[in-house]
Amino acid sequence: MLKLEGVISVLPTPFTAGGQIDFESLRNIIRLFLEAGVNGFTALGVTSEVSRLPESEKKQIVEVVVSEVNGRVPVVVGTTAEGTHTCIESSRVAAAAGASAIMVSPPRMPKLNSHSVMRHYKTLSDAVDLPIVLQDYPPVSGYAMEPSLLLQVIREVPNAIAIKLEDAPTPLKVARIRAIAETTAFAIFGGLGGTYLLEELLAGGDGAMTGFAIPEILIEVVRNFHSGDLEKAKGFFFRYVGLMRFEFQEGIGMAIRKEILRRRGAISAAGVRPPGASLDASTARALDELLAWYRKEGCPWI
Numbered sequence: 001m002l003k004l005e006g007v008i009s010v011l012p013t014p015f016t017a018g019g020q021i022d023f024e025s026l027r028n029i030i031r032l033f034l035e036a037g038v039n040g041f042t043a044l045g046v047t048s049e050v051s052r053l054p055e056s057e058k059k060q061i062v063e064v065v066v067s068e069v070n071g072r073v074p075v076v077v078g079t080t081a082e083g084t085h086t087c088i089e090s091s092r093v094a095a096a097a098g099a100s101a102i103m104v105s106p107p108r109m110p111k112l113n114s115h116s117v118m119r120h121y122k123t124l125s126d127a128v129d130l131p132i133v134l135q136d137y138p139p140v141s142g143y144a145m146e147p148s149l150l151l152q153v154i155r156e157v158p159n160a161i162a163i164k165l166e167d168a169p170t171p172l173k174v175a176r177i178r179a180i181a182e183t184t185a186f187a188i189f190g191g192l193g194g195t196y197l198l199e200e201l202l203a204g205g206d207g208a209m210t211g212f213a214i215p216e217i218l219i220e221v222v223r224n225f226h227s228g229d230l231e232k233a234k235g236f237f238f239r240y241v242g243l244m245r246f247e248f249q250e251g252i253g254m255a256i257r258k259e260i261l262r263r264r265g266a267i268s269a270a271g272v273r274p275p276g277a278s279l280d281a282s283t284a285r286a287l288d289e290l291l292a293w294y295r296k297e298g299c300p301w302i
Helices: 023-034 057-067 084-097 116-128 147-156 170-180 199-204 216-226 230-246 252-261 282-295
Strands: 008-009 040-043 075-078 101-104 132-136 160-165 188-190 208-209
Touching: 008 216, 023 057, 023 216, 040 057, 057 075, 057 084, 075 084, 084 101, 084 116, 084 147, 084 252, 116 132, 116 147, 116 216, 132 147, 147 160, 147 170, 160 170, 170 188, 188 199, 199 208, 208 216, 216 230, 216 282, 230 252, 230 282, 252 282
Parallel strands: 008 040, 008 208, 040 075, 075 101, 101 132, 132 160, 160 188, 188 208
Antiparallel strands: none
């Protein structure tokens, strides 16, 4: 069974100035992040602007990502859908393209309950032979999975191998899951831009699955933590958490993330598809000041 670990970068979807997918920039991001040492990629995550992509573009993105990665690290593909049948079809497309695993939130539906959630994951697992990452992100699903339910899915769904927690406070939820789990044979990843990464690791988390534009920082935190150098992990995290917090602003965060990637030379344009917010003058100025401070402090990635 596939083992996911470390830092798995959620890929953004870069667009040209005309609003079309910029596949060359997507390949550039993958090359940059592979060189940085990421342990995997997630395509078609929430911060990939997946809700603004038609099915034809989703298929193209997965094919390009799998081709560029070329087996060097696992590729997880988001296939969350409102219906089980739709989720299965999207997951089969991902499998046919060569995905290593799929990431799935509960379907968004009125009066969702734990029985419906279990049936969704069991039916998916029976229909598609790919490892499943359970995404616990209530803003997407409208439903927060309790630790007991997440562990029930891990225990009863053969293909469920990992949990991605984005239901804050995530460190508390990580600790509760680990406290009642009967096994440690599954991974727990934090998201939310990496803003709680150190606390998640201290609580029993394994790494980060997020789209933060400078994964080198997350890699240093996770690597040093797991090697036993807590002080060095703390040093990296506390030094850069201000940058993570600034990037992960609700509503404008994707525009900030893309602008940082543009300045890193990974993408040609920082556009976000409507109705996503574009970078305004005030936020751009604040970003200038923040990046200037980090450059002055000797950050090698800015």
